[in-house]
Amino acid sequence: MTADPSYLPDSASFSQITASVADPVLEQRFGLVWWIGFAVAAALTLTMIFSLVWLVTFGVGIWGVNTSNVWGFAIANYVWWIGIGNAGTLISSMLLLTRQRWRASISRFAEAMTLFAAAIAGLFPIFHLGRPWFFYWLVPYPDSMTLLPQWNSPLVWDFFAIASYILFSLMFWYTGAIPDFASLRDRAQGRAKQRLYGVLAFGWRGSARHWQIHQAYYGAMACLGVPLVVSVHSVVGLDFAAGMMPGWNESIFPPYFVVGAMYSGFAMVVVLAAAIRRATRTEDLITIDHFDVMARILLMASLIMSASYMTEWFFGWYSGEAAERQFVLNEFRGVYAPIYWTMIACNCVFPLFFAFRPIRRWMPALIVIAVLINVGMWLERILIINETLSHAYVPSQWTLFWPTIWDWLLLFGTLGFFAFLFYIFVRVIPAVSIHEVKAWVSEARA
Amino acid sequence: MSGQRILFAECDSARSLVAAAREARRQRLRTVDALCPFLIEDLHEAMGLPPVQLRPIMLLAGLAAAAAMFGLQYWYSVSFYPLNSGGRAQNAWPSFMLATFETGVLAAAFAGFVTMLVGCGLPRLNHPLFDTPEAGRATSDGFFLLVADEDSATRTALSALPGVIAVTEGAT
Numbered sequence: 265m266t267a268d269p270s271y272l273p274d275s276a277s278f279s280q281i282t283a284s285v286a287d288p289v290l291e292q293r294f295g296l297v298w299w300i301g302f303a304v305a306a307a308l309t310l311t312m313i314f315s316l317v318w319l320v321t322f323g324v325g326i327w328g329v330n331t332s333n334v335w336g337f338a339i340a341n342y343v344w345w346i347g348i349g350n351a352g353t354l355i356s357s358m359l360l361l362t363r364q365r366w367r368a369s370i371s372r373f374a375e376a377m378t379l380f381a382a383a384i385a386g387l388f389p390i391f392h393l394g395r396p397w398f399f400y401w402l403v404p405y406p407d408s409m410t411l412l413p414q415w416n417s418p419l420v421w422d423f424f425a426i427a428s429y430i431l432f433s434l435m436f437w438y439t440g441a442i443p444d445f446a447s448l449r450d451r452a453q454g455r456a457k458q459r460l461y462g463v464l465a466f467g468w469r470g471s472a473r474h475w476q477i478h479q480a481y482y483g484a485m486a487c488l489g490v491p492l493v494v495s496v497h498s499v500v501g502l503d504f505a506a507g508m509m510p511g512w513n514e515s516i517f518p519p520y521f522v523v524g525a526m527y528s529g530f531a532m533v534v535v536l537a538a539a540i541r542r543a544t545r546t547e548d549l550i551t552i553d554h555f556d557v558m559a560r561i562l563l564m565a566s567l568i569m570s571a572s573y574m575t576e577w578f579f580g581w582y583s584g585e586a587a588e589r590q591f592v593l594n595e596f597r598g599v600y601a602p603i604y605w606t607m608i609a610c611n612c613v614f615p616l617f618f619a620f621r622p623i624r625r626w627m628p629a630l631i632v633i634a635v636l637i638n639v640g641m642w643l644e645r646i647l648i649i650n651e652t653l654s655h656a657y658v659p660s661q662w663t664l665f666w667p668t669i670w671d672w673l674l675l676f677g678t679l680g681f682f683a684f685l686f687y688i689f690v691r692v693i694p695a696v697s698i699h700e701v702k703a704w705v706s707e708a709r710a
Numbered sequence: 711m712s713g714q715r716i717l718f719a720e721c722d723s724a725r726s727l728v729a730a731a732r733e734a735r736r737q738r739l740r741t742v743d744a745l746c747p748f749l750i751e752d753l754h755e756a757m758g759l760p761p762v763q764l765r766p767i768m769l770l771a772g773l774a775a776a777a778a779m780f781g782l783q784y785w786y787s788v789s790f791y792p793l794n795s796g797g798r799a800q801n802a803w804p805s806f807m808l809a810t811f812e813t814g815v816l817a818a819a820f821a822g823f824v825t826m827l828v829g830c831g832l833p834r835l836n837h838p839l840f841d842t843p844e845a846g847r848a849t850s851d852g853f854f855l856l857v858a859d860e861d862s863a864t865r866t867a868l869s870a871l872p873g874v875i876a877v878t879e880g881a882t
Contacts (some may be wrong), residue, residue: 278747278851330792337807376757388871410791419806428816434824443849447747450846466833469840472731472744474830476754480762482825485819492815499808703748706724 269553270708271366275546278702285366285444285696286543288453290297294691298543299655305606308680316391324394326670327655333665338392340645341675343390343500344528345385346426347521347641350493351529352378352588353433356440356487360482365708368700369549372444373540373686375437376385376693380685381532382430384678388421396515413680425496432492436485439469439478443699444469476679477588490557497522504648511652520572527565538627549696552625559624561645562637566615573612586656594655599664603643610640621700715859716742718844719874720852724750726873727853731756733871740858745848762824771821776814780806842880 273281274648287293329336332616352374359367360599392397402423404412413420445465452458501521506513514520535557541550580592614636623629654664689695721727728750734741744757783806787793792800795838802846827833839845844854857868859879 282747282850366738412782412786412791415787415809416802417804421805421812424809426845428812432819435819439823439826445747447849450849462835463833466827467835467837468830468832469837469845470745470747471830472746472750472753473759474832475749477762477764477826477829479749480764481768481822484765484768484822487816489813495811497806500806514741543719564866648760661813684814699748706748706750710716710723 265432269366269551269556271369271551271553271557272422272701272705272708273548276426276705278705281549281701281705282447282451282698284549285544285694285698286448289691289694290448290452291576292691293364294543298687298691301683302602305680305684305687309550309676309684311673312677312681314592315604315670316387317531318389318670319674320396321514324392324638326668328666328668328671331654331663331665332661332662333650335392335529335653336665337646337667337671338388339345339503339677340642341520341647341678342388342392343503343645343648344677345381345388346500347382347497347525347528347645348532348638349378349385349429349433349529350522351533352376353429353436353489354529355487355528355533357434358674360486361490365704366554369546369551369554369696370533370537370558371440371700372437372693372697373536373689373695375433375440376686376689377529377536378433379430379437380425380682380689381529383683384431386426386430387678389419389426392673400572406504412616418499418506421499422503425499429492429496429566432485433490436482436489439482439485440697441693442466442478444472444694444697446470448694448699457703459646484603493525494522497525504652509652510585511576511580512520512648516579520569520575523565523572523643524644525570527569530561530565531634531637531641532559533609534562534630535638539632540690543690543696546696549701550651554623555627555630557626557635559630560616562615563618566612566618567639570612573608577585577695591651595651598651600647604647607640607647610636613645614640640707714742716880717769717859717865717868718842719853719855719856719857719858719868719871720844720876720878720879721873722853722875723746723873724753724853727855728752728756730855730871730873734855734857737867739864740860740866741855742858745844745850745854745856747849747850747853762829763831766824767825768822770816772814772818775817776810777814780810844869844878844880858866 271508276284327336327338329338355374356369356371356378359371368622390396393399401407401411402413402420442465445461446468449458449461452461472528496520498518501517501519507513507516535551538559541547541681577595580588583589595601614633617623617629617633629659650665655662713818719730721730724746727744727746731741731744735756741757744753746753780803784801784803785808788800805812806860844852848854855868855874857872859862865877868874
């Protein structure tokens with residue numbers, strides 16, 4: 265039996281830990297691989313911008329939504345992106361509260377993933393509106409018509425949830441990064457870098473009083489973060505469940521969505537961790553044990569998702585309602601059945617391989633299964649929307665949704681934008697939480 | 711604080727910094743500060759730092775904002791602009807709870823962030839401490855106890871503390 269993993273570098277000194285994280289940022293050691301990836305990501309970002317401009321100019325009809333399926337790709341993408349974003353906060357908050365050592369190496373870029381994913385997710389509810397320039401009507405401001413938003417609408421709750429989530433995540437991430445900016449400030453050689461990180465660090469000195477106050481705030485934020493994540497993604501689930509459509513009107517949706525969010529988010533963290541570990545050469549900080557434990561979480565989430573699907577099938581039948589029973593049968597026999605089976609394979613079958621320890625510790629398998637999970641979760645979001653809206657109560661409204669080129673361009677554009685932000689992140693921000701790793705190392709060696 | 715002579719006692723580990731701080735307090739040396747590259751759990755207790763009042767402020771701000779948000783929804787739905795949709799209750803408080811909760815959490819987070827910055831005295835990009843060489847090492851691997859250099863005995867007492875490997879002078 266192997267010893268308990270420490271998730272920490274075996275023998276590195278504190279200054280070596282600082283160096284291994286700070287130097288890739290300060291010395292700008294990124295070569296051709298970074299430039300090629302950055303160019304592709306930049307091109308996709310331009311595609312995204314172009315798609316959005318085309319959308320605002322010519323209207324929502326450029327998407328395939330001229331059917332009963334009015335939510336199309338936009339809301340599926342929204343749910344998928346915000347789901348990915350939620351895992352970052354869960355990693356930061358939940359693992360901090362449960363004092364898991366393996367949090368330290370992955371929390372920084374996981375929280376950055378949250379910020380980027382949540383920001384991208386926020387674009388979709390705005391742009392899927394017929395008149396997106398009126399999105400500010402969701403804000404309760406005193407207007408000339410004395411109208412405030414419809415408080416009973418989950419879409420209004422969405423606005424509050426996403427807005428508070430993005431701002432909360434920003435403050436949480438930034439607070440954790442302040443001491444690391446100070447480390448970079450003190451280590452930087454050039455004046456420009458010293459100034460940049462000096463400003464970002466706010467003048468942090470590492471004073472004991474600073475740390476005391478910092479800990480009070482950071483711990484409190486972690487306590488707030490977990491219920492916030494649960495509430496945000498529950499609200500996203502309620503976008504569907506608070507209505508009465510067949511296949512949507514299920515009370516399992518809020519927790520099912522939260523687990524799905526954790527699931528797809530952790531899968532994305534696995535992919536990002538593999539990339540960052542390779543790019544910044546921090547294999548001793550982001551160890552194979554980290555991937556092992558994340559794979560176990562993915563396995564657990566996969567089992568819960570399987571249980572959720574089975575609950576849906578059971579209650580669809582148990583409800584006795586014709587539309588619900590039709591809905592469940594349609595999932596397996598209808599037009600979208602091949603996509604449904606693919607989703608089941610990606611979400612419920614392939615992750616079962618993580619039950620085997622050698623597979624959990626083998627990078628290619630980890631990355632492939634994690635990507636398949638992300639694909640499967642995207643398909644799940646698509647199916648949640650498509651299955652119900654194409655086959656609802658009124659037969660005369662049964663129409664199918666076919667994505668147009670603009671649907672695909674925007675989806676891949678946002679993927680490129682996410683990568684673009686991460687390429688910049690990895691060059692400017694220290695990707696691992698230096699001070700936390702040192703704190704755990706100090707405690708482990710004491 | 712400016713122009714004061716400070717002694718920097720460098721310690722070799724987090725544990726020895728805590729021990730040195732405790733001992734310095736016992737010997738009634740005037741500890742000005744301690745510098746370390748990461749959070750050390752027992753340090754503020756060893757130094758006798760006063761408790762932080764941040765979390766009660768966050769709680770108050772969160773509750774106040776939540777109450778305000780709920781009040782807005784309640785007032786609007788019940789009194790100012792009631793809508794009769796199938797005779798449903800005007801005070802639909804279960805639906806109001808979500809925006810209430812989110813606003814409360816955001817206000818608590820923001821209040822805490824501001825309180826943290828104010829309590830730390832940040833942003834303060836220019837501090838006399840940055841002129842000393844020790845400040846740069848404090849964010850990497852240095853553990854320092856800063857004591858006011860009051861008389862000649864202070865330096866001796868400081869060097870004798872457990873875990874102290876060097877004592878240097880500075881002025882802040």
